[in-house]
Amino acid sequence: MKIDEIGEFGLIGRIAAAFRPLIPTGWEGIGDDCAVIPWSDDRSVVVTTDLLIENVHFLRDRISAYDLGYKVLAVNLSDIAAMGATPAATFLSLGLPADGVGVEWCDRFFEGYRSFGVPLLGGDTTASPQGIVVNVTVLGIAENDRIKRRNGAEAGDLIVVTGPLGDSAAGLQALLADLPTTPEIAALIEAHHRPRPHLAEGEWLGREADVHALMDVSDGVASDLGHILRASGVGAEIDTASLPVSDRLRKTATEQGWKPLKLALTGGEDYVLLGTVAPARFEELQARFTARFGRPLAVIGRCVAGPAEIRYDGKPLDFSGFKHF
Incomplete structure (x- = not known):
């Protein structure tokens, strides 16, 4: 069997199973x-x-x-x-x-x-x-x-991200296409070369009991949200109109004929945080987050009871993020 037949996470699963008995009690591994x-x-x-x-x-x-x-x-x-x-x-x-x-x-x-x-x-x-x-x-x-994990999401949770999606992927496309360096394209390329890890946001969200699950967006929301869903045993409904896409990406996508929705969902390497939050006290948490960071959390959907699948605007669409094999 070749590795590309089972994929990156199939390979990781085989490795994790082999070493799980060796992990000391109280330690958490793969x-x-x-x-x-x-x-x-x-x-x-x-x-x-x-x-x-x-x-x-x-x-x-x-x-x-x-x-x-x-x-x-x-x-x-x-x-x-x-x-x-x-x-x-x-x-x-x-x-x-x-x-x-x-x-x-x-x-x-x-x-x-x-x-x-x-x-x-x-x-x-x-x-x-x-x-x-x-x-x-x-x-x-x-x-x-205060440690946040992928397995804490609950049905009814709001799905949030801490920043815009798709800029890094658009910057990579601009590099590969050798596009002229407009101010917008220069900013997209910088987003690809110098992503900002959301350290302060992560520490802040870690202190919040209403934040149930958290991870970063490295392979694209379409892939990374799937990790949270499988670990937590819930599904998700995504509202694509709510995806935070920057004006520079929208402008460049229009000029180049790119699909901003696909870049936002599958591009990866944005390194914003993706999380789920209990809805009951979200407005109060949102107000404090906005006061601290000068921008709101972007609500892009909701966790639902059922299989670990993502529906986009009520439909199952074939979106997937970056694959290593």
């Missing part, structure tokens, strides 16, 4: 944005790791060394945010080819990596026979009663 390791009576360490490979996750000739250093850490910090945790330390392993990567490139890469102010405690460096390979591990700290 299945959420981070692993959870008990540290004290009231706190835990959360751990995430991510691998980025040249020509799969980034194009070296289209991204600066600074932006790559920024992005490889940003995508991991987003996982920490999704658990309601605070980043504490990082580890970095870097495989570098001999061609075209010099000391100056490395200096700029680490300037970008350093921009978040999170310590780098160690890692590894090696030669790569072809292309740049980066692996980042981040440790975070969270109070146990």
